[in-house]
Amino acid sequence: MPKVLIADKLSPQAIDVFKQKGVEADVKTGMTPEELLACIDQYDGLAVRSATKATAAVLKAGTRLKVVGRAGIGVDNVDIPAATAAGIVVMNTPFGNSVTTAEHALSLMMSLARQIPQANASTHAGKWEKNGFMGVELAGKTLGLIGAGNIGSIVADRAQGLKMKVIASDPFLSKERAEALNIEKVELDELLKRADFITLHTPLTDSTRNILNKDTLAKCKKGVRIINCARGGLVNEADLKAALESGHVAGAAFDVFEEEPAKTNILFGLPNFIATPHLGASTTEAQENVAVQVAEQMADYLTTGAVTNALNIPSISAEDAAKLKPYLMLADQLGSFAGQLTETGLKSVKIEYEGKAALLNTKPLTAVALKGLLSPMIEGANMVNAPVIAKERNIEVSATSHDRTGDYQTLIRVTVVTDKRTRTVSGTLFGAQPRIVEVNGIKLEAGLGKRTLYINNDDKPGFIGSLGSLLGKSGVNIAYFHLGRNEAGSEAIALVEVDQNISAELLAEIAKLPSVKQAKLLLF
Numbered sequence: 001m002p003k004v005l006i007a008d009k010l011s012p013q014a015i016d017v018f019k020q021k022g023v024e025a026d027v028k029t030g031m032t033p034e035e036l037l038a039c040i041d042q043y044d045g046l047a048v049r050s051a052t053k054a055t056a057a058v059l060k061a062g063t064r065l066k067v068v069g070r071a072g073i074g075v076d077n078v079d080i081p082a083a084t085a086a087g088i089v090v091m092n093t094p095f096g097n098s099v100t101t102a103e104h105a106l107s108l109m110m111s112l113a114r115q116i117p118q119a120n121a122s123t124h125a126g127k128w129e130k131n132g133f134m135g136v137e138l139a140g141k142t143l144g145l146i147g148a149g150n151i152g153s154i155v156a157d158r159a160q161g162l163k164m165k166v167i168a169s170d171p172f173l174s175k176e177r178a179e180a181l182n183i184e185k186v187e188l189d190e191l192l193k194r195a196d197f198i199t200l201h202t203p204l205t206d207s208t209r210n211i212l213n214k215d216t217l218a219k220c221k222k223g224v225r226i227i228n229c230a231r232g233g234l235v236n237e238a239d240l241k242a243a244l245e246s247g248h249v250a251g252a253a254f255d256v257f258e259e260e261p262a263k264t265n266i267l268f269g270l271p272n273f274i275a276t277p278h279l280g281a282s283t284t285e286a287q288e289n290v291a292v293q294v295a296e297q298m299a300d301y302l303t304t305g306a307v308t309n310a311l312n313i314p315s316i317s318a319e320d321a322a323k324l325k326p327y328l329m330l331a332d333q334l335g336s337f338a339g340q341l342t343e344t345g346l347k348s349v350k351i352e353y354e355g356k357a358a359l360l361n362t363k364p365l366t367a368v369a370l371k372g373l374l375s376p377m378i379e380g381a382n383m384v385n386a387p388v389i390a391k392e393r394n395i396e397v398s399a400t401s402h403d404r405t406g407d408y409q410t411l412i413r414v415t416v417v418t419d420k421r422t423r424t425v426s427g428t429l430f431g432a433q434p435r436i437v438e439v440n441g442i443k444l445e446a447g448l449g450k451r452t453l454y455i456n457n458d459d460k461p462g463f464i465g466s467l468g469s470l471l472g473k474s475g476v477n478i479a480y481f482h483l484g485r486n487e488a489g490s491e492a493i494a495l496v497e498v499d500q501n502i503s504a505e506l507l508a509e510i511a512k513l514p515s516v517k518q519a520k521l522l523l524f
Contacts, residue, residue, distance in 0.1 A: 002066075002302040004045035007031060007052040010071055011291035014047070021299035037061050045069065045298045048077065056082035067091060067301050069294040072281055074231070075311060084312040087382035091297050091310050095150060096290035097281035102154035104280045105199050105229040108253035109159075112197075112225045113138055115251075117274050136196075139163040144195025146211065147202030147230065148173045148183060155199060156183055167191055170202075192219040197227065204231035214239040222248055229255040229280045241266050244273060255280050307364075313384050314363035324364060327357060327412070330434035331365045333448050333524060334414045334427050335372025337436065340522045341454065342377070344419040348396035349373060356410035358401035366399045369414055408437065442493050444484025449497035452522045458515040459485045459492040466513050467494070476500045491517075 003024045006014065010027075018025040025047075028039070033053065040046065040062040046054060047069045054068050056079045068078055070092040083090045111117055114135035122129045143159045145152045148168040156166045160182060168178065169188040178185040188211075191198070198220070202208050212226065213236040226249060228235055237258055243249040244267070253274035257265055260278060267273045281290070293309075300306040305325075306318040316324065331351075338349075351369050353362050370386035381389055390397050408428040415424045426438040436446045446452075457463055464483075471478060477499040485492040502510075502521045511519040 002044040002299075003042065003064075004047055004298060004302070005040065005043040006047045007036065008047070008049035008071070010047060010049070010294075011288045013288055014071075014291040014295040017292055017295035018299055021296070022303055023299045025295075033058075040065065044302055047071065047294055047298060050074065050077055052077065054078040054083070059083050059086050059088055062086075062088070067298050069093075069298040071290040071294040072097060080312055081388075084385050084388050087380065087384045089301060089307060089310050089384055090312050091294065091301070091308065093290040093293040093297070094309055096293045097283075097286035098150050098154055100283045100286035101229055101280040102151050102158065104255060104276070105151075105155050105201075105227050106158050108227045108229065108255065108274060108276070109143075109197055109199065109225070110138070111274055112227065112251045112253050118271065138197075141165070141196040142167060142194050144169070144191040144198045145183070146170075146188070146191070146198065146200045146234075148178070148181070148185075149201060151230075152199075152201035153181055153183075155201065156181055164197075167194060188216070189219060192216060193221060195221065195224060197225050199227040200230045200234050202230055202234065204233050209233050210236045210239075212236065212240065214242070217243045217249065220249065223250040224248075225250050226252040227254075228252075232256040232258045232260060237265065237267055241270065244270050314361065314367065316361065316364050320361050324360060326429050326432040326434065327360060327365055327410075328368050330427050330429060331369040331412055332372040333434050334412055334425050334436075335369035336375060336524060337372075337425050337439075337448065337454075337522060338414050338416045338423055339373040339376040341423060341518075341520055342373075342416060342418055344421075346373075346377075346393070346395045346416065346418055348398070348417045349390070350415040350417075351397075351399045352411075352413040352415070353399070353401045354404060354406060354411040354413070355408060357412050358403045362399060362401055365412070366397070369412070370397065373414070373416065411437070413438075436495065439484070439493050440491075442484040442486055442491065444482050444493060444495065446482035446495040447480070447497070448495075448522070448524045449479060450524060451498050451501065452524065453494070453496040453498055453502060453510070454518070454520045454522050455494040455496070455510065455516060456518040457492050457494065457513075458517070459489050460515045463492075463513065463515055464494075467496070467510065470506075470509060470513070471496075471498070474502075474506050476502060476506070 001024050006025055006027045009029050015025050036058055040058055044064050045067045049071050059082045065088050067089045073092055073094050075092050078090055080090050115133045119133045142165045145168040148170040159166055167184045167186050169186055169191045173185050211234055217239055251272040255276045255278055297308045300318055304318050305321040307313055307316040351366050367383040367387055370390055371381050371383045374381040374386050374389055411426055411428050413426040424440055427434055427436050478496055479499055480497040482495040507519055507521055
């Protein structure tokens, strides 16, 4: 039974989900890094929120780890490159707290518009400054979204209910999606010039870090109000302080900061600045949602192979996982076949899908084919880290799908280019069983057994008899013998499944047989 460690506080419903899906869950919260390192090798999965750090050291120590699940959106506390290198899937729950975060952004926007926190503090102090807090209406104002993804689109929907005009700057927002959301898509400079309120809903990347800074803030309409419930670092805090003090920015409300926990910050104490301590996901509903979601995703991966909301591997639904299973086996065998025959440096690999295979989710198939190809050469290669390994080694990878059908209803072809040659191998499914149907342009039909002897030879009389005699003399029994050739007397290929192991000495003798060009024992 798979075993998962819950290292941060999650809703008890998460434990129930794991149990229902056949996964054992241990709850150990508040551990020191040393305590986590000491026990992580006992678990197949690690469930965290933001407190526990899944560092490279932790991931290396987790020799059984297959998946790390983050109950929430941000994964700053998970070393994704290290997880990928170790073949560990990293998942988050990007939608479980979307409504909650969007509502918090809207709450801060309303608080800014009516100076509610300041008025509250003044009233508690007995001042009754009725004329001291002149606000502005939201109706009729223009809201500028920097980022119009899941959370941003919810904010847009709610803001339109408040009769606001919504514009958005987002390079990934399609024209059709913008029209469906009733959003006007604009460039960033246009948004800055027109928006009365700006709210940020974008990840923190090299291109978005300090997206609001001295220069971009200067382009904003005077009196703009800015809300950030996304990520600290999207706004240059020093530049914002100067803009707030000058009055160019009328007010700002932040739930996130460059450094957290934010016990001190240069923005704190400004009369036109509102701060909350990263409360975007802090509702009962959101915490239950993300806990249940992460448990379901992790359990499904560990028990069925389904991949949902992964950050370092293509997603595979539970339905797809079952449908893809025989194709994954075929892709793995084709990659392994080519990899075991590769003896010089790899330059490129091309994977083609035809017929029914072309209609599938081919990304995981490509990852598995790469895993099969690289495994004979690189220990620890798997479908998570194989694409990264290929990139690091400058191996060009391409995948194409053709909906045409040829001799077979479904076909996968792997073409490998090395320093010395190009090799192709193609396969199909007979029922749910993988079959090799072509090697280097030579047609044949063969299943791949645990031990398969590959021989490339000139098609000359006596070869089969010589090979059979040599194997028989050495006590090796032939289970299946498959032959293929282009034409009589040309190049031929034999795939021989054997019941016993073939020693290096015997393999050398086979290679010395007349007309043999290459002999290799392939293990599957």
